[in-house]
Amino acid sequence: MTEVTIVGAGLAGSLLACFLARRGHQVTVYERRADPRRTAAERGRSINLALSERGLDALRRIGLDQQVLAEALPMRGRMIHPVGAPTDFQPYSADGRRAINSIGRGALNQTLLDAAEAHDGVRVHFDHRLVGLVPQTGELTFETPTGPVRTTAEVVLGADGAGSAVRGQLLNAGLLTETLDFLDYGYKELTIPPADGEFALDPGALHIWPRGTSMMIALPNPDRSFTCTLFWPTSGTTSFASLGSPAAIERHFQTHYPDLPPLAPNLVDDYLHNPVGLLGTVHCTPWQTAGRVGLVGDAAHAIVPFYGQGANCAFEDVVELDRCLTECDGDWAAALPRYQARRIDNADAIAEMALANFVEMRDRVASPLFQLGRRAEHALERALPGRYVSRYELVSFTTTPYAEVRRRVRRQHRILAAAAAAVVGTALVGTALAGTALAGRRSRR
Incomplete structure (x- = not known):
């Protein structure tokens, strides 16, 4: 049993507390905000989430998927609103039945906080802002309304979002580098x-x-x-x-x-x-140090929201960290580097795809050419089930690693481009042969 401190009681931190408590660890969670279950949400900061298979897979592992889905609304496609033209519905999946799920960030956070606090081994402290961390010893200092609080943990995990204080402490200590785009x-x-x-x-x-x-x-x-x-x-x-x-x-x-x-x-x-x-992408490396301090979710790899994968990706981090702990027999010094190695390429891949999807959503979805391409892609999925799968379906409706999604889609596109070129080439040869034959007949006349 390890005494673990999680900084951040948002979505990733609360879910992580559930997973670690299930493993028998003593978990203390510190959150800079007041308890969101007892305070009104900040105006204009609700940001609905699109919960899809990766997030549901994590929730399923701790028995929360159905409870969360009961508060969600399934969305089976995009409804495009052009200027001065009728709306156009574009289904997400080839069969039109698969859906991503709209849920309020606050509602999901409350469910996860309740689930975390239901474990005997979890304690949550609000109004605690991290202002000091000694990575080598696990010493932490928090600023609270009643004065500073100092504590020590065997393992410290930063799940405190894109502006992570834990990442900031590691950066100040010269233990990581970061890029904010x-x-x-x-x-x-x-x-x-x-x-x-x-x-x-x-x-x-x-x-x-x-x-x-x-x-x-x-x-x-x-x-x-x-x-x-x-x-x-x-x-x-x-x-x-x-x-x-x-x-x-x-x-x-x-x-x-x-x-x-x-x-x-x-x-x-x-x-x-x-x-x-603000909208931006966070890249940093490494995600862990000294085998006792690690970063999870947006604290390690915040992305823009245009694929609806921020929370889903963070939840996958939690699942992978849990898996690495199992494989390493609970040895954090071995599990944290393995977790980083498994996840960093995937985080980079979804960050890239999220930026590309922004261009698609704002520029292309209303284009007749784009819509024709989507219909052709769905036709291929129906004709070649399991062999051809669109990027959107792989990202949203499977747990295929993001980096593998990127490689597979590029491979599919190369094969399609080659096939299209072959068809065009055959047509051109046929046209040329027909023209030669016609010219021959004319010359014989």
Whole structure:
């Protein structure tokens, strides 16, 4: 039995506490925020999650999948909202039945916190902000409302998000390097309330308003509202910085999102008062040091949200760390490096795919050529079941490692390109032979 400290009681930290308590460890979790079950969510920071197979696999292992799914809404495809044209539904899977699941971050966090605290070996302390860490000894210092708190742990795991204090302490100690790649884009949340007690839009879809250099998405909530998220440039003529007055906001949405204002009576107020969040990717190495301090989830590899895989990827980290502990007979000094080796290429792969999916969502999904390609891809999946699988299905509906997904999709595309070239080449040869034969007949005349 090991005394483990987890810094961060968000999604990854709470799930990790459940897994480690199940192994018999004594787990203490420290969270800088107040208990989210007893405080109101920060305005404009809810950010719905798209929970898919990787996250569900982790929850299934501790018996929470059905409880979580009972609070989620399945989305079987994208609903595209062009300007001045009818909406277009694009199913995620070839059979049209598979779905990703919309769930509020707060609701999922509360479920995981309750599950963690249900274990005798787990204690959770809120309002504790990490301000000091000695990696070699496991000594930690927290700032609290009543003064500093000092403690020591055999193992320290940072699950404290993209702005991780644990990662910051390791960086200050010269024990890792990091790269922060921020987009020139931010996000802001809006809300579509229920209309006469019902959903104002189809709740079985993730709604997208693609606008070339920007976009908006909307995900359904159990209370029949939708959480909308604007992803816009942070500077320029069509950016968050360019809209400052209620009149300008109203004009912009009437022009670029004309179906939204009638559905969102608090549009202007939400826009003016909800914050603009940053979007970026975190790369760091190594993820562990001294065999006793490690990073999990966004603390190690935050990504942009455009594949809906941030939480799913973090949950996979927890599953892999648990697997490595089993393989290493509970030896943390052996398990932490193995966990990093297993996960770092996969984290890099999904970070790359998430950035690529941003371009697809904002620029391409409304294109007739893109839609034709998706229909062709689904036709191939039906014709070659198990042999041809789209990138989206591999990412969202399987637990195939992200790096293997990237390799497989590239291989599939090369084979298809070669096959297409062969078909075109055969057609050209046939045309040339037919032309030669015709010329011969004419010469004989």
